[in-house]
Amino acid sequence: MKRNVARIILALASTLVVAPAFADLALASSRNCMSCHNLDRKIVGPSLKDIAAKYKGDKTAPARLASKIMxxxxxxxxxxxxxxxxQVSEAEAKKLAAWVLSL
Ligand code: HEC
Structure with missing residues (x-):
């Protein structure tokens, strides 16, 4: 069941357009994050700026989000x-979590 839901989401996500590239955005795009996430608006997942706002000042957020990304x-x-x-290594997950939180 969980797998089917993930498959449907992936099928939907693959039809979406990938955002333009900046440095870490390029990593996020190449790791498929931008199929479900956008900087400013919700797609399948929450907007990355909303994520940054939600965890602003939360010192446990970088580690928690890095694990959740993986x-x-x-x-x-x-x-x-x-x-x-x-497809994301631990180092990349940490980098991506830090980038998202910096937005
Ligand atoms: C198939 C769609 C999909 C893909 C691909 C995806 N995400 Fe997500 N992401 C989601 C959804 C849905 C949520 C909301 C989960 C929840 O409610 O806890 C989410 C949540 C998040 C969160 C916030 C987690 C929290 O606990 O608040 C971060 C950070 C995140 N994603 C980063 C990434 C990164 C980085 C990548 C690429 C490696 C990625 N996502 C790829 C769908 C996706």
Missing amino acids: EGGGGAWGVVKMPANP
Whole structure:
């Protein structure tokens, strides 16, 4: 069931256009993050700027978000879960979490 939902989301996501490239945005795009996330508006996942705002000043956020980027999960924003992103290394996940939080 969980897998099917993830597959449907991925199928939807793959039809969406990838955002223009900046340095870390290019990494996010190349790791497929921008299929579900946009800087300013919600697509399948929350907007990256909304994520940054939600965790502003939260010192545990970088580590928690880095794990969630790798492992996926839900419950923070709504009923749709983020699938695991096994294409992302731990170093990349940390970099991406720091970048998202800096937006
Ligand atoms: C298939 C769609 C999809 C892809 C691909 C995806 N995400 Fe997500 N992401 C989501 C959804 C849906 C949520 C909301 C999950 C929740 O409610 O906890 C989310 C949540 C997040 C959050 C916030 C987590 C929280 O607990 O608040 C971060 C950070 C994030 N994604 C980063 C990334 C990064 C970086 C990538 C690329 C490696 C990525 N996402 C790829 C769908 C996706």
